[in-house]
Amino acid sequence: MNPLLIIALLVPMTLAQLGGFEPMHFLDGSDPNVQFAVKAINDFYAKQGDNAVRTFVSVLQSQSQIVAGTHYQFTLKVATATQTEICQVDVWSRPWLSGSEGLQTTKDPVCTPQAKRQVLVGGPMVIDSNRDDVQKALDFAVTTMNAQENYLYLRKAVSIAQVTSQVVSGISFHFTGVVMASTNCDKSTTHNLNGCAVANDADTRTCDFNVWWQSWMTPEYQLTNVHCN
Numbered sequence: 001m002n003p004l005l006i007i008a009l010l011v012p013m014t015l016a017q018l019g020g021f022e023p024m025h026f027l028d029g030s031d032p033n034v035q036f037a038v039k040a041i042n043d044f045y046a047k048q049g050d051n052a053v054r055t056f057v058s059v060l061q062s063q064s065q066i067v068a069g070t071h072y073q074f075t076l077k078v079a080t081a082t083q084t085e086i087c088q089v090d091v092w093s094r095p096w097l098s099g100s101e102g103l104q105t106t107k108d109p110v111c112t113p114q115a116k117r118q119v120l121v122g123g124p125m126v127i128d129s130n131r132d133d134v135q136k137a138l139d140f141a142v143t144t145m146n147a148q149e150n151y152l153y154l155r156k157a158v159s160i161a162q163v164t165s166q167v168v169s170g171i172s173f174h175f176t177g178v179v180m181a182s183t184n185c186d187k188s189t190t191h192n193l194n195g196c197a198v199a200n201d202a203d204t205r206t207c208d209f210n211v212w213w214q215s216w217m218t219p220e221y222q223l224t225n226v227h228c229n
Contacts, residue, residue, distance in 0.1 A: 020065065021063040021064065021065045021071075021073065022063060022064055022065070023061075023062070023063050023148075024062040024063055024064055024072075025062075025148040025149060025150065026148075026149070026226065026228060027059045027062050028058075028059060028227065029056040029059075031059075033072050033074075033091055033093060033103070034056065034059060034062075034074065034076070035056075036091060036103050037072075037074050037076060037087075037089040037091050037105075037109075038054065038055070038056045038076065038078065040089060040091070040105045040109055041054050041076075041078060041087050041089060041109045041111060042054050044105075044108055044109050045109075045111070052080040052081065052082075053080065053081075054078040054079065054080055054085065054087075054111070055078060055079050055080075056076065056078060057076075057077040057078055057079050057084065058076070058077045058224070058225060059074065059075070059076060059077075060075040060076065060077055060086065061074070061075035062074050062075070067092070068094065069092060069093050069094035069095070070092075070093045071090065071091075071092050071093075071106070072090070072091040072092075072093065073088075073089075073090050074087075074088070074089045074090075074091065075087070075088055076089060077114070078111065083113050083114070084113070084114040085111040085112060085113055085114060086111065086112055086114050087109055087110065087111040087112075088109065088110045088111075089105065089109045090105055090106040090107055091103065091104070091105055091106070092104050092105070092106050123166065124164040124165065124166040124172075124174060125164060125165055125166070126162060126163070126164050127163055127164065127165050128163075129160045129162075129163045133171070133213070134163055134165075134173060137173045137175075137211040137213055137221060138157055138160075138175065138178075138211075140211060140221040140223065141175065141178075141209055141211050141221075141223050142155065142156060142157055142180070142193070143193075144223045145180070145207070145209075145223070145226065146187070146193075151182070151187075151203075152186055152187060153182045153183055153184070153185060153186050153187065153199065153203075154182075154183050154185045154186070154187060154191060154193055154196055155180040155181060155182055155183065155205070156180070156181060156183055156193055156196060156198065157178050157179065157180055158179050158180075158181045158198060158204075159177075159178070159179045160175060160176075160177065160178050160179075161176050161177025161178070162175075162176045162177060163175050163176070164176075168212070169214065170212060170213050170214035170215065170217075171212075171213045172210060172211075172212050172213075173210065173211045173212075173213065174208075174209075174210050175207070175208060175209050175210070175211070176208050177206055177208065178206065178207045178208070178209070179204055179205075179206050180204065180205045180206070180207055180228070181198045181199070181202040181203070181204045182198070182199050182202045182203040182204070183196035183197060183198055183199055183202075184196060184197050184198075184199050205228045205229065206228065206229055207226060207227065207228040207229075208225070208226075208227045208228075209223060209224070209225055209226040209227070210223070210224045210225045211223055211224075212224065
């Protein structure tokens with residue numbers, strides 16, 4: 001049998017059988033694997049005669065699996081001139097190989113148009129960060145980011161540069177310059193974050209993010225567009 005055919009048959013089996021997928025967090029458009037995934041989306045649809053340029057918006061979900069290299073599964077939001085789309089892309093990285101063999105998709109990307117949300121009503125307004133509804137949105141964001149971050153200790157918000165709100169289908173809160181400091185509470189046990197003191201040698205991150213609140217939905221809150229440094 002042709003050796004290349006054997007390899008082609010074994011690749012999907014290898015990807016399916018070796019190890020499990022682990023979630024990845026805080027990826028953005030600067031990640032080379034994400035950039036390759038967006039290019040793969042555009043190349044695939046161009047071959048189908050769809051020449052609409054799709055540009056990166058955000059990473060909605062990502063996970064990786066160690067195989068002969070690394071297998072990435074991305075859920076990406078991309079935008080064309082007329083709509084936004086949600087795309088599923090599988091990427092196989094083998095950095096020791098050159099050319100197209102070093103980075104390739106394992107199957108064709110799949111993109112579907114995103115359902116349109118209600119058009120924004122009014123512009124964003126700067127609001128008091130101590131408001132009860134703002135603090136509830138912040139608590140949700142901090143809890144979610146603590147759950148997503150691969151870090152030993154819980155973080156808490158110690159300062160906020162600015163919060164704006166905008167009426168949409170619900171309320172969209174945009175938090176800017178939120179300083180997240182590590183506490184003396186580790187994640188191995190359950191803690192009430194209000195009782196966790198900021199560590200003396202606290203590791204800090206400054207984050208911007210959005211929280212979308214729809215009181216009639218379950219869950220009520222969604223955390224999006226997280227950017228930390």
